Amino acid sequence: MDLDRFQEEAHHLVDWLTEYRRTIETRPVRAQTAPGTIAAQLPASPPVSPEDCRAILDDFERIVMPGITHWQHPRFFAYFPANATPPAVLAEILTAGIAAQCMLWQTSPAATEMETRILGWLALMLGLGEGWHGVIQDSASSATLVAVLVGRERATDWQADDEGLGACPPLAVYASEEAHSSVEKAVRIAGLGRQALRLVPTDADFAMRPEALDALIRADLEAGIEPACIVATLGTTGTGGIDPLARIGEIAQTHDIYLHVDAAWAGSALVLPETRWMIEGLKFADSFVTNPHKWLGVTFDCSAHFVRKPDELIRTLTVNPAYLTSQETGRVVDYRDWGIPLGRRFRALKLWFVLRAYGIEGLEAMLRRHIELTAELAGWIEADPAFELTSKPSLALLTFRYRPQGQDDTALDALNTALVERINDDGRIYLTQTRIRGRVAIRFSIGQTDTERAHVETGWAVVREIAQTL
Numbered sequence: 503m504d505l506d507r508f509q510e511e512a513h514h515l516v517d518w519l520t521e522y523r524r525t526i527e528t529r530p531v532r533a534q535t536a537p538g539t540i541a542a543q544l545p546a547s548p549p550v551s552p553e554d555c556r557a558i559l560d561d562f563e564r565i566v567m568p569g570i571t572h573w574q575h576p577r578f579f580a581y582f583p584a585n586a587t588p589p590a591v592l593a594e595i596l597t598a599g600i601a602a603q604c605m606l607w608q609t610s611p612a613a614t615e616m617e618t619r620i621l622g623w624l625a626l627m628l629g630l631g632e633g634w635h636g637v638i639q640d641s642a643s644s645a646t647l648v649a650v651l652v653g654r655e656r657a658t659d660w661q662a663d664d665e666g667l668g669a670c671p672p673l674a675v676y677a678s679e680e681a682h683s684s685v686e687k688a689v690r691i692a693g694l695g696r697q698a699l700r701l702v703p704t705d706a707d708f709a710m711r712p713e714a715l716d717a718l719i720r721a722d723l724e725a726g727i728e729p730a731c732i733v734a735t736l737g738t739t740g741t742g743g744i745d746p747l748a749r750i751g752e753i754a755q756t757h758d759i760y761l762h763v764d765a766a767w768a769g770s771a772l773v774l775p776e777t778r779w780m781i782e783g784l785k786f787a788d789s790f791v792t793n794p795h796k797w798l799g800v801t802f803d804c805s806a807h808f809v810r811k812p813d814e815l816i817r818t819l820t821v822n823p824a825y826l827t828s829q830e831t832g833r834v835v836d837y838r839d840w841g842i843p844l845g846r847r848f849r850a851l852k853l854w855f856v857l858r859a860y861g862i863e864g865l866e867a868m869l870r871r872h873i874e875l876t877a878e879l880a881g882w883i884e885a886d887p888a889f890e891l892t893s894k895p896s897l898a899l900l901t902f903r904y905r906p907q908g909q910d911d912t913a914l915d916a917l918n919t920a921l922v923e924r925i926n927d928d929g930r931i932y933l934t935q936t937r938i939r940g941r942v943a944i945r946f947s948i949g950q951t952d953t954e955r956a957h958v959e960t961g962w963a964v965v966r967e968i969a970q971t972l
């Protein structure tokens with residue numbers, strides 16, 4: 503494609519994207535296609551001759567778009583948000599167009615230096631306190647994996663890295679029973695085995711019970727099992743549970759265990775001073791992760807991972823072949839040593855764009871609006887005798903279930919599963935389900951950048967309307 507053509511098509515594409523965003527509310531939130539429909543429209547083999555770009559874009563609209571779930575739709579209440587604000591999209595266009603591969607300082611000094619600086623901004627904005635060194639990972643799952651690996655190495659004095667786990671005592675990792683599945687995945691990838699994961703019971707607010715954590719650690723120590731890592735969660739995926747960091751931190755310190763904090767979703771709310779009670783005790787943590795790609799308007803992927811001791815991280819992950827050294831090695835930050843993949847995109851750019859375009863004030867206003875709307879929705883649910891809250895609002899997440907009289911829990915599980923399916927087939931809103939203490943509940947997660955009161959009102963009206971048809 504020559505550059506004149508590129509320019510023409512790029513203008514067309516930006517016009518298309520602008521119109522898409524302008525009219526997004528006319529689309530069903532969740533893709534309404536049956537499995538296999540999109541694949542059936544794609545040829546089984548690649549084209550032999552070049553095709554015109556406009557034909558590709560036409561097919562994109564005709565074939566691909568019906569199979570897209572619209573995460574930027576203001577009535578998207580499923581999972582957690584994955585927001586892509588316009589400034590972030592602009593930065594993504596630049597990142598893709600410049601296409602620098604930023605594995606070393608030398609392979610784009612601006613990318614490395616901006617990443618260090620902007621994560622410093624973020625640490626200030628979130629009130630994380632002094633002594634953190636930031637890196638952008640592709641996902642919180644990667645950050646948690648890295649944390650488990652560093653915890654493993656610290657617990658074995660880097661013997662696992664050197665001789666393998668066979669040479670080490672058995673290890674254990676601790677997280678609440680409500681922790682995200684990425685913790686189990688990390689434990690398995692780290693070679694510890696699923697059985698090394700201790701799921702700590704939670705209290706009535708779905709937060710880890712510290713005394714249960716302490717008891718599990720003591721039992722392991724007595725049995726000759728070495729604690730490698732504790733993962734505390736701020737904002738669990740199912741219910742938004744917030745583990746008591748201060749107490750967990752003291753336990754980690756007493757037993758000298760690596761402490762990682764997974765605030766993948768809830769961490770964004772730390773922009774608001776009134777939610778910073780969540781990080782009381784963060785001084786005990788060795789690492790912390792939050793995803794600006796969830797609730798802070800930065801396109802996926804952008805996971806902000808902060809560590810106290812980068813040298814431990816580097817020692818755990820670095821491999822130094824001759825072809826990756828540069829004349830600056832040892833004098834600059836080479837982020838290739840801070841994560842699993844070697845290659846890295848220029849992800850700090852979109853964070854810089856978003857933080858500048860909205861400012862702390864703009865982000866505060868959005869986060870407060872979402873939290874206030876969630877509290878308001880909780881009031882509407884409580885006022886309706888046919889429904890019940892299954893967990894209190896935590897920031898901008900609550901769970902509820904439909905509970906018409908005279909049905910037992912098994913029947914209610916089936917009813918609520920059917921309700922979620924019917925709602926999502928309807929397309930006006932998108933919700934997802936979870937299980938709370940074994941029972942089906944519906945999550946209502948408010949966080950899309952453009953979500954206003956009217957969207958939440960529609961959301962609640964749709965839930966009630968469809969429930970009555972069951």
Ligand SMILES: Cc1ncc(COP(=O)(O)O)c(C=O)c1O
Pocket residue numbers: 582640641642643644682684735737738739764765766767793805
């Ligand atoms: C608490 C928590 N941790 C980790 C993750 C995983 O995030 P990522 O997709 O960035 O790996 C999620 C995803 O929703 C989450 O809710």
